[in-house]
């Protein structure tokens with residue numbers, strides 16, 4: 001027998017693991033794939049798929065600002081005055097007057113000591129927890145926290161425990177059990193949860209963080225712009241939250257993220273948060289769009305009132321039709337079906353009838369918790385809602 005040498009050894013397929021993972025997903029009908037849409041140039045809830053006009057119920061453009069003329073104009077103004085790229089990390093030569101100006105404006109608007117702009121919510125969450133936690137720390141996160149927060153906790157190398165979703169008694173037990181064994185404790189949660197659309201008890205979190213001297217980090221991504229006085233979110237004017245995270249990619253209609261904190265924490269993040277240090281700053285047109293969004297959002301009480309009323313109405317109508325909207329109390333409304341195939345069938349039925357509403361299934365949510373997740377916008381009209389409910393009524397889940 002000829003001993004194997006590097007010349008005659010059969011070549012290992014280095015992509016085998018990729019094929020296997022994708023095949024497994026495909027076999028379970030769980031393969032994620034990208035679908036291309038062309039957004040309407042002016043109507044934020046209309047998009048075109050393969051030329052077909054679709055009514056969009058899955059974007060996070062809660063106030064319809066992504067197509068607002070003032071955002072477009074300011075983005076163009078900033079491109080003209082400052083160019084299209086920030087050219088470097090904020091610490092090298094990428095901090096322009098517009099970046100510092102935006103942070104001062106954010107701190108003023110949200111009535112916090114300081115604000116720091118980061119490039120995305122994912123980048124902020126996945127890197128700032130590591131900067132604040134580290135090996136000797138304990139991170140306690142709500143079980144349904146967004147993946148970016150979970151990545152941050154995992155990357156931090158801290159001891160990481162999840163408390164039961166919105167269960168303050170469970171969090172308190174875990175805090176009590178930590179008893180002096182860690183250098184510090186971080187409590188991490190969202191204010192409005194991205195999949196269930198329900199809310200944290202922020203006041204209780206503040207009390208618990210204070211009692212146990214824990215750092216409290218609240219991701220307000222789905223609340224800023226939509227909830228609270230002048231759209232300041234569900235953390236507005238609440239003391240005792242060490243870091244509030246907000247994003248500009250949802251209600252603010254553009255892109256990027258911010259952290260509201262003290263001057264001390266801001267200085268610390270500038271020095272120790274890799275997702276801030278090692279990346280090119282947000283480009284000027286994006287800063288322009290954010291600025292315009294920040295000017296508009298406080299003036300949009302009427303849009304917020306309309307949207308909040310719409311949320312109550314849609315939830316009530318769905319429940320009356322026998323659908324389970326779970327614990328939603330926001331513009332994010334899950335239609336819980338449990339079964340994956342049933343969920344896919346409803347999503348396809350909706351799409352067949354010109355409605356975009358994503359099927360959310362494992363691994364994004366737990367097995368048995370598949371749902372259609374709709375997100376309402378102040379640009380959805382009564383007619384849009386009636387049409388959506390009519391299509392839902394026409395779905396015969398059992399037959400599909």
Ligand SMILES: Cc1ncc(COP(=O)(O)O)c(C=O)c1O
Nearest residue numbers: 120121122146194219221247249
């Ligand atoms: C709660 C929450 N935090 C953070 C993010 C990430 O924000 P961004 O889209 O700015 O990366 C999301 C996005 O879906 C989210 O739902």
